[in-house]
Amino acid sequence: MRTLYPQIEPFASGHLDVGDGHQVYWERSGTRGAKPAVFLHGGPGGGISPDHRRLFDPARYDVLLFDQRGCGRSTPHADLNANTTWHLVADIERLRVMMGVEQWQVFGGSWGSTLALAYAQRHAERVSELVLRGIFTIRKSEIDWYYQHGASRIYPDKWERFVAPIPESERGNMVAAYRTILTGEDRAARIAAARAWSVWEGETIRLLPDPDLSATHDEDDFALAFARIENHYFVHGGWMEDGQLIRDAGKLNGIPGVIVQGRYDMACPAETAWALHRAWPNARFEMIEGAGHAYNEPGILDALLRATDGFAG
Template sequence: MAAGGKIMTETVRTGGCQCGAVRFRIRGALGRPSICHCRMCQKQFGSFFGALVTVPKDGVEWVREEPSYFQSSVNIDRGFCARCGTPLTYRQPGGLEIAIGAFDDRSDLAPQIQINYAARLPWVEKIFDAPVHDDPDYYTRQESIISFQHPDHENGQLAAAGPEIMSSELRTLYPEIEAYESGMLDVGDGNQVYWERSGTRGAKPAVFLHGGPGGTISPKHRRLFDPKLYDVILFDQRGCGKSTPNASLEANTTWHLVADIERLRDMCGFDKWLVFGGSWGSTLALAYAETHPERVSELVVRGIYTLTRAELEWYYQFGVSEMFPDKWERFLAPIPEAERGDMMAAYRKRLVGSDRKAQVEAARAWSLWEGETITLLPDPETSSRFGEDDYAVAFARIENHYFVHAGWLEEGQLLRDAFKLKDIPGTIVHGRYDMPCPARCAWALHKAWPKADFHLIEGAGHAYSEPGILDRLIRATDRFAGK
């Protein structure tokens, strides 16, 4: 035992939940094991007290899924497995504690101190004075039970199929729904923004921010929210979709869009709302939340893009080109070899030029490069729209316009200012094999905004429609609606 009650260990400690969906590895010295008698720990563990041990701040690795969290009080979150319900963690600003019972080896984790002793149940000290059940036949029957629990060691698998918790299907979109209201909002500078509202008037407010920049909203986006529990605003950003003038670059920057979001909130009379954004929508959501944190009740972001120079060059200069050499060759085709040292600048010259034929050729190549690299596996339904001339021109012109100007953000600004999100509950969802948006940036946001749940989805790319990503997004909107 080390000074200060720490348990020294040179070995890696492992553990996890009952079904095995959440597993952890810990390196470094553990803090002092304890039991807490407070009512919240009794409720969390469904027991007489909670038994926990502090873990090293940077020594915990979640090797499969991460816990889901319930905020039990100000600054306190309690983690559990969303699949089987096992209570796992106690998270507060000073650090993280993990349930002693979740460790594979608990033999040296005897509690050394009792917390909130005055709140203990009056009979708790006498529980081990009760008679011992001594029936040999009972224990023989117990040994014959077929267990579906994950073993107390790593085996690379979830618990065997059998219980309902392991056979549950991935969540998917809610049924089709029509907008109950829509209109055009004059945002100034000659711009009219199309908006629509779906769900239930007066229910939990939310705003959906589409991707791109240059994309558009879709009827499917309405279905990311339970229509009985949400009142959702969706809108086409400046120059996009039904907003006018189409494909316009005038008065069209990140900060114009942040102001538009505030105009929409004010139009609806909402004090706060849940903000949901994916891909470029995550960039815009972060910019808005860091500018107006007092207006954000929760933040759900997917496919994290912080718009740094490294991210832009990874996708448009060198990086993803190595993963998709055939598609990259088609992306290079409209650009003479002499101009390929700066692909974004070379495309801009054609996208804002007066030669319509060259503009459409460049727009289609730019747009299809994205449409064909955002899913883990080829998905013609997802990529087909990117090849339509009108859509491609608006998409490519606006996206290139934003990226050439680095989104009018200072380098690293969104991660630098992530501390402004500290009091906002949230969820981060990112595909492990997201090509446009490197997972490193999602991980960095997770570290900078620890209050948010973080889900790195194995076997997934970038698109929100990929099953594992969609499942987590639906679970997030359900949870924040209290479902």
């Protein structure tokens, strides 16, 4: 099984003013002028990490990573103003123009796969390849599975901690109930709710528990951006028609692609990846047995590295 490429530092970084008061942090790593790629992180609201740079051969790629609006090193922190899927799609185009490339590979996992599909369906001519993992298309059924019923049956102990901040009378719509707290005036209540929301995901996205991942999701600043932005997007259904990304998958025809999916992904069940595969059959589909949702689980990581290596030319 493949492992990540060695640690690498960016050769350039900065903030791009994308308007609406937002400054988006970006960085480039690898080899300037090599094959261009953009990495789209999860959440929404998750931010990038140094290990994300290591998914690409630094000798053959010039990869741009960025923190989406409101998270990571982008400012203002945890801000929901002018923060929608289509604002992010426009930001990706601004970053492509800033980088000075006509096309680039688009790599996204989890929410990053949602954003990659939205971008590619709107700007297909700018996408050389798509590498997608842990497919999420922000359909109501997918949100309900993870935040209302479904995953709760697999993790009843963790689910109890997730529902704890919400009064029993309001648990019929957990996403809406969390929004009330996460956008409320009580900062202490916002932080407590954000940590409960964030830890639920941090403790359920891997096939086997990862204490370090859980600890990251339990940090106040990370949790606040992660929970507020994620909840904001889910309340609004990503500002798309339900099922739009799979319905419009025909717009991807002609774009080489790879879909990588963990069989036991509890955050983004495999039925969504399978639906995308059926709607976009010319992409290579890899179902990884014995794996959950996270990109760095052994079988998933191996498939992703084979994909980026294969497209490097």
